[in-house]
Amino acid sequence: MILDWLRGRERGSARTAKERLQFVLVHDRAGVSASTLEALKDELIEAISRHVEIDREGVSVSLTKDRRRQRLVADIPLAERRTAKH
Amino acid sequence: MGAKVVTVTSGKGGVGKTTTTANIAAAxxxxxxxxxxxxxxxxxxxxxxxxxxxxxxxxxxxxxVEGRCKLRQAMIKDKRVPNLYLIPAAQTRDKTAISPEDMIEVTAQLRRDNDWILIDSPAGIEGGFRNALAPADIVLIVTNPEVSAVRDADRIIGLVEAEEKDPPKLILNRVKPDMVRRGEMLKAEDVLEVLAIELIGVVPEDEQVLTASNRGTPLALDGRSRAGRAFQAIARRLMGEQVPLEEFAAEDGFLRRLSRKVRTGGQPA
Incomplete structure (x- = not known):
């Protein structure tokens, strides 16, 4: 927390403003709140786990933008196959 | 050739829409x-x-709109500049008194005999904004380098796109070059990156803006103030001229490069 605050001061508030805007606008534009995204992530984990073993902790679901085009990006790492021989 | 209809809007109130409209019109x-x-x-x-x-x-x-007078009778002629007219808003009614169709009808009549019709939009995203947007050929979005104004501008951009208008152009108003230099104010580059639209002008914070509105004399009528010159430059870009970004804004390399790219809204008739 304090480190973030110091970093924020160090580099000027304009950069913080820009980053906060980029984050909030991605959600505004998609009409998807952060909590909706959380729910979506849980459901994705549930659905995918029925077919493939995944690393649940490593899953990330986020919105990104490319110009004004919105994208929902899900990164779903598979569980390590402990039985596999190297 | 008919007039171009330019709607000046912002989403957030108090960012300088009315000042911008008055100054571009005067210029x-x-x-x-x-x-x-x-x-x-x-x-x-x-x-x-x-x-x-x-x-x-x-x-x-x-x-x-309600037929109590002819269009001509509601047009107040400016005494300082020839060929500048104002059709004022009603003060004792609300936005429901007119519809988008009314605005299209009124501007259709004005298009024949004029070069430009500038519409000063109310703040917000409701009826009044819809009225102002309906007849627009060109939409100018005024914002300030401040998070809430930029967020609201983004919302407006989405609504303009949903109406299938051409992409709006951005006016970044009330920039304090000194704060930008210190990294304490969003610079034009940042705002453009976040909003992903084209820039048509950057206007510096300038005390003269308040002085001018105290007096009721648009700044752009004389080019002695920085803000006045910035508004004149926006008008020239609308007319199709390639005008580089003002020097105060072109302090770093990016803006200098950008200034060469700033393009007009209206193609020359």
């Missing part, structure tokens, strides 16, 4: 074009005051 008229301003902020009339025409109002936009 276009001073360049010899025929310009009509319409104050579409029904119930919160203000463009008359900023233009210094408040004492000459007899009829307003709602009178025109």
């Amino acid at each position: 276009l008229a001073a360049a010899g074009h025929r310009v009509v301003c319409i104050d579409a902020d029904i119930g919160l009339r203000n463009l008359d005051l900023v233009m210094g025409l408040e004492n000459r109002i007899v009829y307003d936009l709602v009178d025109v």
Whole structure:
């Protein structure tokens, strides 16, 4: 927390403003709140786990933008196959 | 050739829409074009005051729409610049007194005999904004380098796109070059990156803006202030001229490069 605050001061508030805007606008534009995204992530984990073993902790679901085009990006790492021989 | 309809809007209130409208209109008229301003902020009339025409109002936009006067009678002629007119908003009614179709109808009549029709949009994203947007050929979005104003501008951009208008162009108003230099204010580059639209002008914070509205004399009529020159430059870009970004804004390499790319809204007729 304090480190973030110091970093924020160090580099000027304009950069913080820009980053906060980029984050909030991605959600505004998609009409998807952060909590909706959380729910979506849980459901994705549930659905995918029925077919493939995944690393649940490593899953990330986020919105990104490319110009004004919105994208929902899900990164779903598979569980390590402990039985596999190297 | 008919007039181009330019709607000046912002989403957030208080970012300088009315000042921007008055100044671009004055600059276009001073360049010899025929310009009509319409104050579409029904119930919160203000463009008359900023233009210094408040004492000459007899009829307003709602009178025109409801047939109480001819369009011509509601057009107040500016005394300082030839060919500059204002159709004021009604002060005692609200936005429901007119519809988007009314705005299209009124501007259709004005298009024939004028070069530019500038519409000062109310703040917000509701009826009044829809009225102002309906007849627009070009949409100018005014914002300030401040998070809430930029967020609201983004919302407006989405609504303009949903109406299948051409992408709006951005005016970044009230920039404090000193704060930008210290990294404490969003610079034009940041705002453009976040909003992903084209820039048509950067206007510095300038005390003269308040002085001018105190007096009711648009700044752009004389080019002595920095803000006045910035508004004149925006008018010239609208007319199709390639005007580099003002020096205060072109302090770093990016803006200098960008300034070469700033393009006009209206193609030359």
